[in-house]
Each structure stands twice: as C-alpha cells, then as structure tokens.
Amino acid sequence: MSGSPPVGPATFVTSSEGQRIALHDLSDPATPVDAPLLLFSHATGFHGRVWTQMATHLNDRFRCLALDYRGHGLSTLAQGASLAWSRMADDALAVLDHIVTPRVAVHGVGHSMGGAALALAEARRPGSFRSLWLYEPVIIPPGGLISADGPNPMADGAIRRRSRFASFDEAYENYAAKEPLRQLLPAALRDYVDGGFEVQPDGSIMLRCEPATEAEVFRQARAGGAWAVMPELTLPVAIVAGRMEEYGPVAFAPAAAAALPRGRLIERPGLGHFGPLEDPQLMAGDLESWIGEVSRE
Numbered sequence: 597m598s599g600s601p602p603v604g605p606a607t608f609v610t611s612s613e614g615q616r617i618a619l620h621d622l623s624d625p626a627t628p629v630d631a632p633l634l635l636f637s638h639a640t641g642f643h644g645r646v647w648t649q650m651a652t653h654l655n656d657r658f659r660c661l662a663l664d665y666r667g668h669g670l671s672t673l674a675q676g677a678s679l680a681w682s683r684m685a686d687d688a689l690a691v692l693d694h695i696v697t698p699r700v701a702v703h704g705v706g707h708s709m710g711g712a713a714l715a716l717a718e719a720r721r722p723g724s725f726r727s728l729w730l731y732e733p734v735i736i737p738p739g740g741l742i743s744a745d746g747p748n749p750m751a752d753g754a755i756r757r758r759s760r761f762a763s764f765d766e767a768y769e770n771y772a773a774k775e776p777l778r779q780l781l782p783a784a785l786r787d788y789v790d791g792g793f794e795v796q797p798d799g800s801i802m803l804r805c806e807p808a809t810e811a812e813v814f815r816q817a818r819a820g821g822a823w824a825v826m827p828e829l830t831l832p833v834a835i836v837a838g839r840m841e842e843y844g845p846v847a848f849a850p851a852a853a854a855a856l857p858r859g860r861l862i863e864r865p866g867l868g869h870f871g872p873l874e875d876p877q878l879m880a881g882d883l884e885s886w887i888g889e890v891s892r893e
Contacts, residue, residue, distance in 0.1 A: 606670050611690035613677045618670035619691055620644040622651035622660040629659070632701045632726075632887065636662035637688060637710030641754065641810040643669030645791035647705075649784045650872050653880035658887075659700075663691045665713070667809040669791055679812045681709065681820040685716035692717070692724055701726040703887055707872055708845065709734050709813060712822040715833075719825035727832040727890040729883050731872050734845045735822040735835075735852040749843055751814040759803040760796075764789055767801060776870065784873040826855035832890045833859045836882065838867040845869075862886075 606618040622636070622645075634654065636647040644662030651660040665684050667673035677683075688704075696702060704714040704725045711733025718724050761767040768789045771777040777785060793801035833856050837849035846869065853861035862882065864871060872879045 606664075607694070608670075609690050609694040611666065612683060612686040614674060615666045615677060615683075615687065616672045617666065617687045617690055618644065618664040619694065620662045620664070622648055622655055622662055623658075624655045627656060627659055630697075630700055631657065631659050632703065632891075633659040633661065633695065634883075635688070635691065635695070635702060635704050635714075635725075636660065637704060637706035637714050638662065638665065638668065639708035639710055640750075640813045641668070641805050642707075642710075642788065643791045643804070645669070646784060646788050646873055648787045649781060650876035650880050650883075653877050654884060657884075658703075661691075661695060663687060665710070667813070668805045670804070673809060679809065680816050681712055681813075681822070682716060684709065684713035685720060688713050688717040689721060689724070692721075696724075701891075703883075703890075704728045704730075705883060706730045706733055708732055708869070709817070709820075711735070712820050715822045715825060715829060716820075718831065719828045722828070722830070725831060727834070727887065728829070729834045729836065729886050731836045731879070732838060732845045732849060732869055733822065733835065733852065734817050734820060734848075735826065736817070736820065736845070736848055737823055737851045737855075740848050740851070748815055750817075751811040754810040754814055755807050757803070757807040757810065759807055761793070761801050762799075764793065764801060767793060776868070779868050779870050780873045781876060784876060788873075823852075823855070826852065826859075827857065829859075830857050832893070834862055834886050835859060836862045836864060836871070836879075838869060838871045839865045841869060 608616045611617045643664045647662045664671040706714040711730030835853040853859040
C-alpha cells in the first residue's frame with residue numbers, strides 16, 4: 597500500500613453539451629504508466645476525490661483515476677445542461693477517450709449513481725472496460741421505484757441541504773455529528789469536505805454541487821435507464837451490496853446481479869450504502885480480489 601497521493605491540479609476533458617469534466621489522478625507517482633487502470637465513479641452529490649482513501653490501498657499497483665460528473669466537484673454545469681444519467685455516461689466516455697491507451701486494462705469502479713453511469717457507458721461502447729465493480733448501483737427493475745409523480749425522499753432531502761459553512765472545519769464537524777455522513781471513515785469525510793466546497797470571497801465555503809443540482813440528479817434516477825441495458829453487458833460485473841436499509845438501491849442488487857450475463861452478487865452486510873467510504877481498506881481488498889479473478893479468466 598502506498599500513502600495518500602498529494603492533491604494536485606485536476607485535468608479537464610470536454611464532454612457533451614460542452615461540459616468540462618474534471619479528472620483527478622489518485623495514483624502513486626511511481627506507478628507504471630502501463631499498470632491496469634481503475635476509473636472511480638462517484639455517487640450523486642459527491643466528487644472524485646472521495647475515492648482517495650480507497651485508492652491509497654491500490655495506487656502502487658494500479659493507476660487510479662477519478663472523475664467529477666457534471667455539476668459535481670470541479671466539473672461545470674452550464675445553464676440548461678442536462679443532468680440525465682445518459683449524460684453522466686457521456687462524461688465517463690469522454691474521460692475514457694482521454695485516458696485509455698492500447699493494451700492497458702481498464703476496470704470501472706462505481707458507487708450508486710456512478711455505478712449506473714458506468715453500466716450505461718459500457719452498454720453504449722462495449723469493450724470500454726475489462727470489468728465493472730459496482731457498489732449498490734442505482735439499477736432499478738421495472739416497478740422497483742415509486743411512480744414518476746410520487747414523492748422522492750432523496751431529492752426532497754437534497755434540496756433542503758445546508759450549502760454554506762463558515763469554514764471547512766465547521767462543515768466537517770457538522771457532518772461528523774449526524775447521519776448519514778457520520779458513517780464515513782474520518783479521513784474519507786475530510787476528503788469529501790475538502791473537495792466538495794469552494795471558498796467564497798467572504799471566507800465562508802459553499803457546496804460545489806448545489807442542492808438543486810443534487811436533487812435533480814436524484815429525480816433523474818427514475819429514468820436512469822441502466823436496467824434496460826443489463827442483458828447487453830457481457831463483461832464480468834460485480835454487484836456489491838451492504839446491509840438492507842429503508843431507502844437505497846441495496847434492495848435491487850440481487851435482481852441486478854441476476855439480470856447480468858456474467859454478474860455476481862457480493863454481500864457485505866456490515867456496511868451501509870457508503871461502504872467504499874466507510875471501510876475503504878476492506879473494499880480495496882475486495883476489488884483487488886475481484887480483478888485478480890477476472891484477470892485469470
């Protein structure tokens with residue numbers, strides 16, 4: 597295991613609708629350029645740097661890169677730009693166009709919405725990934741979610757989210773004291789805060805992913821579209837599920853794994869929906885074991 601990589605400037609690539617998508621290199625500087633590549637794909641409301649702690653357990657053997665989806669982290673969201681999940685797939689494919697080199701295997705690592713986005717990207721461009729490892733991806737079977745005109749608790753909660761704090765420390769202490777973010781490993785929570793806020797002229801900090809943006813991404817889950825492409829994904833796909841919770845995609849994980857031609861359900865009942873940020877060392881070990889099995893096929 598290598599240490600945490602220093603936070604350097606992001607690289608930017610252009611996606612659909614002219615959106616500038618940020619890409620973070622979480623690799624150890626000594627990692628060979630031809631090492632297998634891991635592309636980390638974050639959940640709604642998060643950003644690429646939240647994967648830093650998991651990457652520290654992998655980044656001396658794999659190149660570790662993480663993107664910020666449009667409207668998240670350092671990535672832009674122009675007036676009128678779409679937050680449909682098909683556009684998130686555009687962002688992932690734009691990043692792949694920028695980073696992929698011949699003969700380097702790329703494994704997609706996704707969480708929640710980020711898992712669904714990788715599935716959509718692979719379906720649109722088969723062979724983009726050697727495998728997918730998806731923690732509780734929002735891949736919803738027919739009838740598996742409330743109706744389009746019904747309430748959306750995730751969106752409703754997001755729109756009420758506090759967006760400004762006096763300092764990074766105040767934001768960290770606020771999240772560390774309440775659910776659900778108190779579940780995160782402290783270092784992962786710090787990564788979320790440090791990468792998720794922007795300093796304002798008065799010295800306060802403001803969420804980069806605005807509450808209205810986060811809420812709209814949650815609303816787009818109903819039309820996400822990933823379930824329809826499950827039969828088309830012929831690569832190995834791990835669907836990782838934590839404990840059952842009142843809300844969240846964990847309830848759909850067994851059905852998603854069963855719908856995949858080469859799907860496998862991996863259960864980790866000791867973790868919640870934020871598993872990769874709760875126990876990144878365990879999750880890194882699971883991911884490395886998965887890649888080892890795939891590579892021997």
